[in-house]
Each structure stands twice: as structure tokens, then as C-alpha cells.
Amino acid sequence: MTTKQLVGQIRKKNSFLCIGLDTDLDKIPPHLLKEEDPIFSFNKAIIDATNHLCVAYKPNIAFYEAYGIKGWKALEKTIGYLNANYPEQFTIADAKRGDIGNTSTRYAKAFFEDLNFDSLTIAPYMGRDSVEPFLTFDNKHTILLALTSNEGAYDFQTEKIDGQELYKKVLQVSKGYKNAENLMYVVGATKASYLKEIREIVPDSFLLVPGVGAQGGSLKEVCRYGMNKQVGLLVNSSRGIIYASNDTDFASGAAHEAERIQKEMEAILIGLA
């Protein structure tokens, strides 16, 4: 998907919501465990109930890898289902990959070609040659971790090197990578106050912002500092939406919570909030 198409979807739906498919067999409604593929059944029901309210889905790959071959098959079915039935959805593989160039190319092929995701999260710390292989794929987006939502972000990311915080160096230096127009960045919603300075370095880039909902980040604060002319934000909530209900009404419970967030986004977009 092109960035232009993504912006078109955001405008059409008045939503920049990304729903995280962090599907955990210990948390899904017990009646689904009888199904042949409970992970896929859960994802399918959530997607069918919420797709009109969001513009992106983000399976976190750890939740699939944790179940071995069965988990990977459920992931394959989920991305296949999205691409076949909701091709207008922007898909994010939250895998946080990155390695020496030769290996990064294989990761890129796995997620962009074999699974056909639109985008993939990447850790930046192995540097240029670990990131550039991902950037060579047309209309595929590499989402670099800049300033993450967790407490540990303060261990390294906000530390200064030669007078500049590491996360700012990641933003600045990566702008010089070949095909940098295919970059987006992760910034945690719990770090909303940093967004003003982040926007000074990457005014036009899309930011994937996890951390509203279960982690307590504020949508309003994220928008106040992070929104740009083309919106430029994909705000993710995973547990807060997909586990809104743990009963047979789980899909409508998820839709209800997604709608609550979408309405808040709509109010912000039309300038009412």
C-alpha cells in the first residue's frame, strides 16, 4: 500500500486507529478453544467486527511464534484473510527484526513477499546495512523503533551521545538511508511530550504510536504534539480493544471499544476535541 492510499483511508474513515492482534490463548474467550484454529477464529471475528473503524491491523509476531507451527499457520491465515477480504487495511508485522544485511534481506522476503505484509517493525541498533535491505521493497514500509513506550526506553534511547539523545540520532541518521521515504517510526503514546521535538526532525513521516489503552497513553496528547498535515499517525491499541469482553460477545465488545476510540479520533480530526 502506498502512503497516499493510507492517508486516503484515514480521511475516508475519520480514523487512524490500528488494532493490535496480540492473540493469546490464555485470554481469548474459552468457548473458542474448541475450534480447530482458535487463534484464527478469534482474529477473523475481531477483524469482521472492527474493520470499518480502523485503518490498520498489527499482529505482534511473538503471540504467533509462541505457539510454534500452529501459531505461524494462524498468522498466515490472518494476513491472507486481511489481504483477500480487506485489502484497504494497512498491515503491520510487529516483529522488531534487523540483522546483518544478508539476513535482513531474508526477513524482508519473509514478511513482505511470503506473508505480504505492508510493513514491518525493525530495531535500528545494527545500523544502516541492517535497515537498508528492508527499504528496497516498493510500497512496503519499514517502521523503525525510535522512542518506545516501555520504561526501559530510558535506559538507552534517551541517553545522550555527543550531546544528542540516541532516539533523535536514530531519526536523524536514518533520514539519510537509501530509500528513506519508505521509513516510518515507532514512538510510544506514553512518550507524547517528546513528539514535538520528534516532529522537528521527521515532520512528514508516519508514526506508529502504541501505548494507548492498556499502557495508559493519552490519544489527545499524542495528537496535540504528533499530528501533521496528512495526520501522520497510526495509533495502536491491542489488549484494550481485543479483550474488551471475554465472553461470547467478544467481537461486539471489541467493536464497541474500537468505536469509542474512532469517535474520539473523528472529533479530533474535525477539530471538535
Ligand SMILES: O=c1ccn([C@@H]2O[C@H](COP(=O)(O)O)[C@@H](O)[C@H]2O)c(=O)[nH]1
Ligand atoms: O514501543 C512499543 C513498541 C511496540 N509495542 C507493541 O504494541 C502493542 C501494544 O499493546 P497494548 O496491549 O495496547 O499495550 C504490543 O504488541 C507491544 O508489543 C509497544 O507496546 N510499545
